[in-house]
Amino acid sequence: MKLKIVVLAKQVPDTRNVGKDAMTPEGTVNRAALPAIFNPDDLNALEQALRLKEQNPGSTVGVLTMGPPRAGEIIRQGLYRGADTGWLLTDRLFAGADTLATSYALATAIRKIGDVDVVIGGRQAIDGDTAQVGPQVAQKLGLNQVTYAEEILGISGGKATIRRHIDGGTETVEAPLPLLVTVNGSAAPCRPQHAKLVMKYKYATCPLERPAEDPHAGLYAQRPYLTLTQWSVADIDGDTAQCGLAGSPTKVKSVVNIAFQAKESKTLSASDADVEGLIKELLAEKIIG
Amino acid sequence: MANYYTDHPEIAFYLQDPLMRRITELREKGFTESKEFDYAPVNHEDCIENYKRVLEIVGDVAANIIEPNSESVDLEGPHLENGRMKYASKTVENLEATRKAGLWGITMPRRYGGLNCPNVIFSMASEIVSAADASFQNIWSLQSCADTLYEFGNDDQRERFIPRICAGETMSMDLTEPDAGSDLQRVMLKASWDEKENCWRLNGVKRFITNGDSDVHLVLARSEEGTRDGRGLSMFIYDKRQGGVNVRHIEHKLGIHGSPTCELTYKDAKAELCGSTRLGLIKYVMALMNGARLGIGAQSTGLSQEAYNEARKYAAVRAQFGQTIEHFPGVYDMLSRMKAKLDASRSLLYKTASYVDVYKSLEDVERCGSKLTPEQRQECKKYNRLADAFTPICKGMTSEYANQNAYDAVSVHGGSGFIMEYKCQRLMRDARIFSIYEGTTQLQVVAAARYIFNGTYLGIIREMLEETFAPEFAALKEKVSALADTYEKSIEAVKALDNQEAQDFLARRLYDMTGEIIMSLLLLHDASLAPELFADSARVYSLMAEENVIGKAAYIEHFSPENLSAFQTVKKEA
Numbered sequence: 001m002k003l004k005i006v007v008l009a010k011q012v013p014d015t016r017n018v019g020k021d022a023m024t025p026e027g028t029v030n031r032a033a034l035p036a037i038f039n040p041d042d043l044n045a046l047e048q049a050l051r052l053k054e055q056n057p058g059s060t061v062g063v064l065t066m067g068p069p070r071a072g073e074i075i076r077q078g079l080y081r082g083a084d085t086g087w088l089l090t091d092r093l094f095a096g097a098d099t100l101a102t103s104y105a106l107a108t109a110i111r112k113i114g115d116v117d118v119v120i121g122g123r124q125a126i127d128g129d130t131a132q133v134g135p136q137v138a139q140k141l142g143l144n145q146v147t148y149a150e151e152i153l154g155i156s157g158g159k160a161t162i163r164r165h166i167d168g169g170t171e172t173v174e175a176p177l178p179l180l181v182t183v184n185g186s187a188a189p190c191r192p193q194h195a196k197l198v199m200k201y202k203y204a205t206c207p208l209e210r211p212a213e214d215p216h217a218g219l220y221a222q223r224p225y226l227t228l229t230q231w232s233v234a235d236i237d238g239d240t241a242q243c244g245l246a247g248s249p250t251k252v253k254s255v256v257n258i259a260f261q262a263k264e265s266k267t268l269s270a271s272d273a274d275v276e277g278l279i280k281e282l283l284a285e286k287i288i289g
Numbered sequence: 290m291a292n293y294y295t296d297h298p299e300i301a302f303y304l305q306d307p308l309m310r311r312i313t314e315l316r317e318k319g320f321t322e323s324k325e326f327d328y329a330p331v332n333h334e335d336c337i338e339n340y341k342r343v344l345e346i347v348g349d350v351a352a353n354i355i356e357p358n359s360e361s362v363d364l365e366g367p368h369l370e371n372g373r374m375k376y377a378s379k380t381v382e383n384l385e386a387t388r389k390a391g392l393w394g395i396t397m398p399r400r401y402g403g404l405n406c407p408n409v410i411f412s413m414a415s416e417i418v419s420a421a422d423a424s425f426q427n428i429w430s431l432q433s434c435a436d437t438l439y440e441f442g443n444d445d446q447r448e449r450f451i452p453r454i455c456a457g458e459t460m461s462m463d464l465t466e467p468d469a470g471s472d473l474q475r476v477m478l479k480a481s482w483d484e485k486e487n488c489w490r491l492n493g494v495k496r497f498i499t500n501g502d503s504d505v506h507l508v509l510a511r512s513e514e515g516t517r518d519g520r521g522l523s524m525f526i527y528d529k530r531q532g533g534v535n536v537r538h539i540e541h542k543l544g545i546h547g548s549p550t551c552e553l554t555y556k557d558a559k560a561e562l563c564g565s566t567r568l569g570l571i572k573y574v575m576a577l578m579n580g581a582r583l584g585i586g587a588q589s590t591g592l593s594q595e596a597y598n599e600a601r602k603y604a605a606v607r608a609q610f611g612q613t614i615e616h617f618p619g620v621y622d623m624l625s626r627m628k629a630k631l632d633a634s635r636s637l638l639y640k641t642a643s644y645v646d647v648y649k650s651l652e653d654v655e656r657c658g659s660k661l662t663p664e665q666r667q668e669c670k671k672y673n674r675l676a677d678a679f680t681p682i683c684k685g686m687t688s689e690y691a692n693q694n695a696y697d698a699v700s701v702h703g704g705s706g707f708i709m710e711y712k713c714q715r716l717m718r719d720a721r722i723f724s725i726y727e728g729t730t731q732l733q734v735v736a737a738a739r740y741i742f743n744g745t746y747l748g749i750i751r752e753m754l755e756e757t758f759a760p761e762f763a764a765l766k767e768k769v770s771a772l773a774d775t776y777e778k779s780i781e782a783v784k785a786l787d788n789q790e791a792q793d794f795l796a797r798r799l800y801d802m803t804g805e806i807i808m809s810l811l812l813l814h815d816a817s818l819a820p821e822l823f824a825d826s827a828r829v830y831s832l833m834a835e836e837n838v839i840g841k842a843a844y845i846e847h848f849s850p851e852n853l854s855a856f857q858t859v860k861k862e863a
Contacts, residue, residue, distance in 0.1 A: 192350050195391035195404055198342045199328035219331065 002058035003155065006110055007049045007078065008121035008134065009042040009063050011071040015126050016040075036070065038077050041122025043190035045183040048152050049120045050082045050191065055154060060084045062113065066094055066105055069208035075228050079201040080193035087113070088206050091232040096245030099128070103136030104242045105233075110141060112236045118160070119180040123148060131182070138180035146175050147182045206230040293356075293417045294348025297594065299632060300413055301344075302819050303639045304337055312407050312643060313337070315650035318657070326399045340410045346390050347414040351421035354386045359422035362547035363715050372535035374502035374549045376428075383425050384457065394455025397435055401447065402455035408649070409642040412587045416638070419591025420598075423719040424547030426591065428500050430584045434460040434507050436649075437577045438526065440656075441564035446526060450505055458504035462577055463527070463553065465497045471732055473509065473570055474519040478555060480510035489525060489562060491533070491555040499726075501551025502536050504529050508555075509574055512566050523569040525560040533558025544718030579676075581727045582684040583645065586638045589691035589723045593631040596691070596698040596716045600624060603702050603711075614701070623697045629830035630690040632823055633808035636815055641683040644676035678740045678749065685733030686804040688723035695720040734800045741796065742784065746803045747777055753810040759817035761824075765831045769809045772838045776802050779845045791850040798841040805834035 013034035015022070021033040046063070053059040063078035065071050066089035075086030089105055097105065110116055119138070124131035131147075138145035146162045150170060153161040155177070163172045165184045203216045206228045210217075220226050233243050241247060268274040282288045294300060303309075313336040314320075320336070322329035330336035358379035365377040376384070387393065395411045397403025406414075411433065419426035435454045439447055454460060469475040478493035491510055495501070506527040513521035527534060533556055540550040564573055601624060604615035614620045651669040655661050661669065695717040699706035706713050724730045740746050750773050758766045779802065783795050809831045816827035 192354070192386060192390040193346050194389065195343050195346055196328045197391070198346060199330075199339045199404075202338065202342055223327065225327070 003056050003117045005049045005061045005118045006116050007046050007063045009065050009074050010039045010125045011036050011067050011074045012039045012125050012127040039122055039125045041185050044187040045120045045122045047188055047190040048183050072206040072209045076204055080198045088230045090230050093233045093240050094244050098248035098250035099130050099132040101247035103133050107137045107140035108236045108238050117177050121182050123182045123184050134182035143178050143180045144175045145180045148184045149181045150187045204228055291352035292348035293351040293420055294344040299822050308643045312646045316407050347417050350386050350390050351417045355383050355421035366546040367549040369539050374536045377547050380547050388457035393457040397451055397455055401451035407646040409639050412642040415587035416591040419588040420595040423588055423592050424545040426588050427548035431460045431500050433580050434462050436580055441573050461500045461503035461506050463495045463498050463506050463508040467496050476509050478510040480512040489560045491558040491560050493555050495553045498551045498553055501553050509569050519570040520567055523566040524563045524573040526563050527560045531559045544721055579680050582680050585727045586683045586687045589687035590634040590638050592691045592720050593634055593694040596694040597627045597631050599713050600698040600701040625829045627694045627697050629826040632826040633830050634687040634690050636811040637683050637808055641679040644672045648672035678745050681733040681736035682804045685730040691720045691723050734797050737800050738796045741799045758813050762813050772806050775842045779842045782845050788850045802838045802841050809834045
């Protein structure tokens with residue numbers, strides 16, 4: 001069957017490659033010092049979407065993202081790998097959103113896109129690590145949801161068969177469409193960019209990304225696919241009170257900078273005594289509890 | 290994330306070469322394809338941007354997929370299963386990644402599904418792939434056989450085969466036989482015309498065929514019964530889907546384990562003629578080999594880079610006598626020469642590939658129906674001559690440098706270099722074949738000899754000396770200029786011996802001198818434009834060239850044909 005697939009993807013600071021300037025003295029993330037990347041789990045999600053498209057001829061994949069104009073890069077990264085389209089939610093009114101406001105904005109945009117069969121996102125983003133946005137979007141849209149997916153094995157008869165990661169193994173479940181899936185980082189890595197697609201889309205931008213003196217301005221009329229869709233709160237008929245900072249009940253009380261330092265190491269055997277000792281130590285240090 | 294292209298800014302420098310403008314203009318036939326293909330460039334800048342993007346993808350796939358797989362590929366290698374070759378499991382992954390990334394048919398025209406990149410971009414890509422895994426470069430870069438199929442096949446053959454290569458099917462060139470290695474005139478694989486089926490049939494054995502179980506083979510076979518030399522040989526296309534060729538054996542080799550070297554048996558294998566009969570060796574295989582030699586130049590340069598990187602990395606962390614070993618003259622002497630040989634290889638490789646691009650693009654303009662102007666014809670001839678002269682120097686010198694760099698990388702690692710856990714031992718094993726296959730270094734010397742003795746290289750060198758160099762390199766330029774005089778005297782001295790055997794014997798020395806002087810000038814040129822990238826290498830390389838050229842000149846000066854008898858042990862024993 002032909003599927004309309006939407007991938008939820010986020011541009012995040014690369015917190016995995018943290019240099020010495022990664023944190024501000026106040027203990028918040030210094031976004032300027034960290035390169036902005038495609039959230040890793042979302043790349044796994046994109047791969048699952050592209051495979052579904054290949055298995056179901058005639059299907060389309062669109063990348064939905066929210067962020068400042070430069071997050072248009074996320075849509076380009078999707079197009080380079082085989083996505084057909086994308087939407088950037090960008091508006092000052094979207095800024096400062098917690099997971100509730102984010103999922104409101106995404107759900108509202110998905111409603112506007114319309115007739116979506118499968119929404120696929122990464123399990124969580126590396127900047128917040130909440131894993132809440134996917135499930136909240138499903139809840140708001142009344143979709144079935146399967147989380148921690150490792151592979152969407154196939155879709156037939158209006159049902160998806162999905163292998164998901166569980167403690168100590170995997171389980172395979174079936175879920176009826178329409179459906180939201182969050183994909184675990186252990187799923188297949190995303191395919192590389194495709195040379196021809198990169199050549200085709202390399203100058204694709206959202207209007208807000210474009211500089212006043214745009215060297216590629218002449219191309220946009222000839223090649224309409226170089227203009228990416230950007231939506232404001234008004235474009236998706238959103239309720240401003242539920243978007244951005246206004247729609248975010250989460251308040252950050254304080255941020256504590258915890259630095260782990262490996263100064264010494266210990267070698268433990270697999271004996272019960274050693275394991276028990278380690279558990280006690282970790283409990284005492286409040287690392288687990 | 291690591292990227293084998295962006296991590297080495299030296300590569301991108303060459304995209305600014307003035308000749309690139311001519312190449313893109315010819316290759317893109319005035320940028321007319323942008324109306325028909327959404328990925329075709331609209332102008333030169335757009336075209337260069339496309340090249341950069343392609344190389345970035347190659348760099349990404351190389352660093353993050355092919356390199357991490359390389360150790361496993363080396364340990365597992367391919368195997369034989371019921372007459373079919375099966376790649377190492379990680380080689381399969383690599384192939385899949387390059388297909389997903391659209392990295393097949395790089396140089397093929399867009400109408401067949403290719404990217405229409407010039408040879409120089411393919412060489413860069415090929416170098417990057419080789420740095421990650423030289424054995425995979427073999428399999429991947431054999432896609433360049435499609436160039437020969439495109440040049441000499443008919444329209445129907447192009448339409449049937451080239452789109453398959455652009456989609457990622459693999460190729461091989463089936464030339465060598467047990468009794469026909471360097472001497473391909475002795476090829477005996479029999480091609481006979483099947484009257485009933487109206488097709489050619491191949492029978493016989495091929496040996497040492499790289500990627501021999503490929504999807505589309507170009508096969509050199511004897512179509513003219515009763516002939517014994519190269520003029521009885523023709524080139525055929527064998528499609529694996531037709532059946533009739535089996536793999537009898539896969540060689541166990543010293544290096545490039547991931548690259549399957551096959552012995553093939555042809556049993557009434559259905560094949561089709563490519564081009565005309567009798568031109569197989571003298572025209573088509575010569576073209577094929579020239580392309581393949583450039584491919585080995587790229588493979589060598591990539592490996593030289595990886596060997597340098599490994600040595601550099603190790604020397605920066607290994608401490609002895611209270612400091613890291615990179616600070617010891619004996620070690621930095623090696624490291625700086627490795628870098629100089631690497632940069633010299635790269636510059637020569639891209640120069641050679643650009644020359645090939647200009648003349649082949651002009652030929653293609655004609656092939657596509659436009660008549661060349663007398664000026665264009667002249668231009669085509671000039672670059673064809675340059676490409677023919679540079680190719681044997683490029684293949685021989687870069688492959689010898691790859692071996693030297695791999696050897697030095699092991700030396701820098703000390704005892705650890707001899708341990709199988711370190712990558713440098715694999716590089717050393719992999720490099721060893723580079724100076725052997727696609728024509729040994731000794732055969733490159735033979736190919737270069739006529740350009741040495743007819744003054745072609747000397748003329749090129751004199752022209753290069755006319756170029757403008759940055760003032761900071763004026764003294765070095767003078768040094769190289771003096772070396773050119775020495776070189777000229779040596780050529781004259783060899784000629785004056787008036788002894789063919791002595792001339793053949795001494796040719797290797799002159800060959801090395803040629804390469805060293807040309808590469809010194811190339812590096813001085815590059816360093817004049819980008820001293821931050823090349824100044825050190827230009828200095829190190831020119832000094833090394835002086836050391837070698839003067840030594841060789843002395844050898845020639847003092848050489849007498851009577852000395853030859855001391856070398857001819859075999860003749861004496863006979």
